[in-house]
Amino acid sequence: MTEATGIVGEFLSLKAETDADILAMQCGDFYEFFADDAELVADELDLKLSKKSSHGSSYPMAGVPLADLTPYLKALVERGYRVAVADQYETDSGHAREIVRVVTPGTLLETTDADAQYLAAVVDGDAIGANDGTAFGLAFADVTTGRFLVTDAADADDALTELYRFDPVEVLPGPDARANDELLNTLRERTDATLTLHDTEAFAPKRADHAVGDHFGRETVDRLAVGEATIAAAGAILEYVDETGAGVLASMTRIQAHQGDDHVTLDATTQRNLELTETMQGERDGSLFQTIDHTETSAGGRLLKEWLQRPRRSLEVLERRQESVAALSSAALARDEIQDQLGEAYDLARLASKASHGSADARDLRAAAETLGVLPALAETIASSPDLAESPLSEIIDRPDREAASELRETLEEAITDDPPSTVTQGELFQRGYDPDLDAVIDQHEEVKEWLDSLADREKRQYSLSHVTVDRNKTDGYYIQVGKSAADGVPDHYEQIKTLKNSKRFTTDELEDKEREILRLEEQRGELEYELFEELREEVASRAELLQDVGRALATIDALSSLASHAAENRWTKPDLHRGDELRLEQGRHPVVEQTTEFVPNDVQMDEDRGFLVVTGPNMSGKSTYMRQVAGIVLLAQIGSFVPAKEAEIGLVDGIFTRVGALDELAQGRSTFMVEMSELSNILHAATEESLVILDEVGRGTATYDGISIAWAATEYLHNEVQAKTLFATHYHELTGLADSLPRVANVHVAADERDGDVTFLRTVRDGPTDRSYGIHVADLAGVPDPVVERSRDVLERLREEKAIEAKGGGSSEPVQAVFDLGSGQFSGAASADGGQSAGESETDGDDAETIDPEAKAVLEDLETLEVNTTPPIELVSKVQKLQQRLEDGDN
Numbered sequence: 001m002t003e004a005t006g007i008v009g010e011f012l013s014l015k016a017e018t019d020a021d022i023l024a025m026q027c028g029d030f031y032e033f034f035a036d037d038a039e040l041v042a043d044e045l046d047l048k049l050s051k052k053s054s055h056g057s058s059y060p061m062a063g064v065p066l067a068d069l070t071p072y073l074k075a076l077v078e079r080g081y082r083v084a085v086a087d088q089y090e091t092d093s094g095h096a097r098e099i100v101r102v103v104t105p106g107t108l109l110e111t112t113d114a115d116a117q118y119l120a121a122v123v124d125g126d127a128i129g130a131n132d133g134t135a136f137g138l139a140f141a142d143v144t145t146g147r148f149l150v151t152d153a154a155d156a157d158d159a160l161t162e163l164y165r166f167d168p169v170e171v172l173p174g175p176d177a178r179a180n181d182e183l184l185n186t187l188r189e190r191t192d193a194t195l196t197l198h199d200t201e202a203f204a205p206k207r208a209d210h211a212v213g214d215h216f217g218r219e220t221v222d223r224l225a226v227g228e229a230t231i232a233a234a235g236a237i238l239e240y241v242d243e244t245g246a247g248v249l250a251s252m253t254r255i256q257a258h259q260g261d262d263h264v265t266l267d268a269t270t271q272r273n274l275e276l277t278e279t280m281q282g283e284r285d286g287s288l289f290q291t292i293d294h295t296e297t298s299a300g301g302r303l304l305k306e307w308l309q310r311p312r313r314s315l316e317v318l319e320r321r322q323e324s325v326a327a328l329s330s331a332a333l334a335r336d337e338i339q340d341q342l343g344e345a346y347d348l349a350r351l352a353s354k355a356s357h358g359s360a361d362a363r364d365l366r367a368a369a370e371t372l373g374v375l376p377a378l379a380e381t382i383a384s385s386p387d388l389a390e391s392p393l394s395e396i397i398d399r400p401d402r403e404a405a406s407e408l409r410e411t412l413e414e415a416i417t418d419d420p421p422s423t424v425t426q427g428e429l430f431q432r433g434y435d436p437d438l439d440a441v442i443d444q445h446e447e448v449k450e451w452l453d454s455l456a457d458r459e460k461r462q463y464s465l466s467h468v469t470v471d472r473n474k475t476d477g478y479y480i481q482v483g484k485s486a487a488d489g490v491p492d493h494y495e496q497i498k499t500l501k502n503s504k505r506f507t508t509d510e511l512e513d514k515e516r517e518i519l520r521l522e523e524q525r526g527e528l529e530y531e532l533f534e535e536l537r538e539e540v541a542s543r544a545e546l547l548q549d550v551g552r553a554l555a556t557i558d559a560l561s562s563l564a565s566h567a568a569e570n571r572w573t574k575p576d577l578h579r580g581d582e583l584r585l586e587q588g589r590h591p592v593v594e595q596t597t598e599f600v601p602n603d604v605q606m607d608e609d610r611g612f613l614v615v616t617g618p619n620m621s622g623k624s625t626y627m628r629q630v631a632g633i634v635l636l637a638q639i640g641s642f643v644p645a646k647e648a649e650i651g652l653v654d655g656i657f658t659r660v661g662a663l664d665e666l667a668q669g670r671s672t673f674m675v676e677m678s679e680l681s682n683i684l685h686a687a688t689e690e691s692l693v694i695l696d697e698v699g700r701g702t703a704t705y706d707g708i709s710i711a712w713a714a715t716e717y718l719h720n721e722v723q724a725k726t727l728f729a730t731h732y733h734e735l736t737g738l739a740d741s742l743p744r745v746a747n748v749h750v751a752a753d754e755r756d757g758d759v760t761f762l763r764t765v766r767d768g769p770t771d772r773s774y775g776i777h778v779a780d781l782a783g784v785p786d787p788v789v790e791r792s793r794d795v796l797e798r799l800r801e802e803k804a805i806e807a808k809g810g811g812s813s814e815p816v817q818a819v820f821d822l823g824s825g826q827f828s829g830a831a832s833a834d835g836g837q838s839a840g841e842s843e844t845d846g847d848d849a850e851t852i853d854p855e856a857k858a859v860l861e862d863l864e865t866l867e868v869n870t871t872p873p874i875e876l877v878s879k880v881q882k883l884q885q886r887l888e889d890g891d892n
Contacts, residue, residue, distance in 0.1 A: 208235020321640025
């Protein structure tokens, strides 16, 4: 194909210089896309395609107006594309373009999403030769707010937990991490992050350490006390943000170590099972966050979500939050006033990033001034309420430098007009008195403008004309328009420039002089105002840390007010927190379910002598809800919130682990049972004696005896070795007998009332075990056909009485019977009615019976030799998984 020249050639040349997916190149008042990029953008954004000829060839072309690039850019980036932006500049020979920025999911500033937009990097410690024991290092930066966090991870699972917790929009895997298929596949499954392969040299330890030290200060980096891999991740992010031209490094004023030992461990499975930020169906509505979120600001919402995803273990921190929530919940009028004041607040952290990038406009700066004014208003409201004044809220509002905030606010209010335009190049941005030179230009401009505005009236009076107007457009400039009926009477110095249907347009020498003068003054004013605005914006950017401090204080008060509002509206109570083992809830309720149903409250009592509850009861009776309720209440307590209970005494935990239900992951070669066992394995490895463990059915995805064995052994291991507070719901009623032999095990059950064959689920949890699951009743509720339900009841009755069961519909005129052998857990053949062989018997002896698959036979032999009582639970789970896999492989 002929090589393109001109604009198309310049576009293709610039595109070859970048590794971005798409290039947007400025051409005058438009950003244009050519060739393959044009077709892609037209398809993604429903733009109209046209053609551009170049050197004998025709190229697809699409474009968007200069002022409208942002929404299109945002749409492309949110679809996972990296977009290079090339701006036009003047040269001696005309125009040229250069790439000024590469916009990626993690460096997009123009977002309307209130959630944090984290850019993450993950580095394998072994790969970079780290000798400090750090398995993985992670860094997280939100370019929209300037927040920068780093943390060490003990292994790949810990790294994935942190990545799931922060939910980044873009991830930069380090040199070895990008080759870790299991890590990357899991990351793709659990997040919507775009994976970007950044220059491997950026992850080099010395280079990264130098970059981080230069940006944040050597002493700051040394105090972080994190591993080499973590510093490498931080350095890679800094270089990536710099290379993409985001221009926000100045807003990244501080780096903080996110230490796991000060936070409650919540792995990805637990966050999903407890539906912290979204439901199992991926919806925000119905999540715990959506339920308690009454924040007024986007920053407050982000902070509240962060608290939920990273509960604290520090008793001092939690008690301070509790004091604030208590004060706010009791001071209803003051709380309402605070929330009204916060409703006027702008996102200062994001404004600081926009100012650093140079994209903040006059309206942004005016909004910053108004938000800085919220700080003293809040301080006054807090000080005027005795309850609030004596709470930690006073300390929170005093954290920012209020004097510096007041000075910046005054500067902005004195500078920017009350209602500035959206553009920063056309003037009318500044107040009178801000700059003497600007005032002089404005005075001249206003003088000429007044002359023009009064010209029509003067002409009417002086020349007795009617229907006279003075206006301006791009084609004719300034003109005097006279109605046709009066046009013949205009003075001789009027020069006609256009004839319209009902009027004529004229100009004069004096009008042309005034037009040239006002255009000169407008240009001079625009240039001077833009110069002054850039200086002001740079001053705001230099105060990024102050803006972030104020924004953080407002967000904290907003999040605490949200918790207080929910507590007051829903009769939540302040829990008594301590470092002991006791967990006592009186009339506890599920924080989400209570919003939509008339919830039946229940008690929980766990302590040093009663640390393992075996929960039994009917299907659909509420066992799972009860256990999630306990986990949810503990989690809420450890963010400093009040909890849905009449009374609550809660010993702090170091982690919450759940295994609730399971889904097939067939694409990854994992069945439901394999997923279940993997989750159980993780709990048995990770939980400690200070953890809370929730197990909703273990071992149900395999044969009955295998399942009971695994559940039994896991119970023993959690009780004897891990010693975590545990709630274990099961339909294996055999496990209830463990309460007689294991000292910390106790039985509780969800009660049901059965009368005349009808079952009512009472939703009430009582001490002691139950021996009924009422599965047939649930089948009836689900609409299973009546013949199946009735037959099920008949079979169940005969099984309980250890009677033979007739197998109906076998094609024989004789009834065939089968007996369930409780000893073996299997159906065995029984004699037919006439004394002959039943369908379960063979005409030959065992040696000539139907051939058993060799692999299945081998598995049976291995099972016979498996010592269930002496094999450690984790090893037992692993062996059962391998045996099941052998059977599945054999079937295939």
